[in-house]
């Protein structure tokens with residue numbers, strides 16, 4: 398059962414695109430953060446505060462391991478692709494898209510967001526450093542890179558939809 402995973406840095410559009418792609422491809426959609434918040438009965442900042450980031454990372458892996466075998470779209474959180482185990486699970490069970498966006502655009506979108514604890518605790522410089530250090534892992538996890546700069550959500554959805562249909566049933570590089 399092949400899933401469609403969206404990976405990339407905070408604010409690259411995983412959640413917004415996942416939701417729209419779900420209508421476009423007529424597939425169920427799940428946002429990992431939303432699912433984890435529901436499971437835990439706490440917001441993301443509350444989980445970070447109460448259990449620490451490490452425990453949040455374990456919860457993410459547990460989610461990927463245990464999620465039902467269903468053809469669906471999953472928007473990951475921006476840190477999910479950092480763990481080798483997570484990358485392995487995603488590539489084994491689906492097609493992974495890296496939504497690549499420019500740091501300046503990302504920063505404008507996330508800088509005032511109170512719901513992202515990493516943004517709250519970091520300076521712009523620290524976030525840019527994190528953005529640069531994480532790129533390698535987004536590349537490693539994804540079979541397909543999507544350049545989103547200067548593109549509307551609709552254009553990105555249509556492009557991903559096209560790639561999904563093109564690759565249907567094909568064996569992509571694991």
Ligand SMILES: Nc1ncnc2c1ncn2[C@@H]1O[C@H](COP(=O)(O)OP(=O)(O)O)[C@@H](O)[C@H]1O
Pocket residue numbers: 405406407408409410411412413414472475506545548549550553
């Ligand atoms: N290509 C884009 N064009 C316009 N707005 C975008 C684009 N990508 C993301 N956004 C907007 O940026 C904000 C953050 O996106 P979001 O989907 O929450 O990112 P992520 O889930 O990757 O952290 C949302 O308001 C979203 O609509």
Ligand SMILES: O=C(O)C1=C[C@@H](OP(=O)(O)O)[C@@H](O)[C@H](O)C1
Pocket residue numbers: 405406407408411412430441473474475476477512513514515
């Ligand atoms: O990049 C990260 O480490 C995180 C990204 C967030 O998801 P988004 O990428 O949807 O913002 C959320 O999982 C959490 O705040 C940690």
Ligand SMILES: [Mg+2]
Pocket residue numbers: 411412413428430472473474
């Ligand atoms: Mg999101």
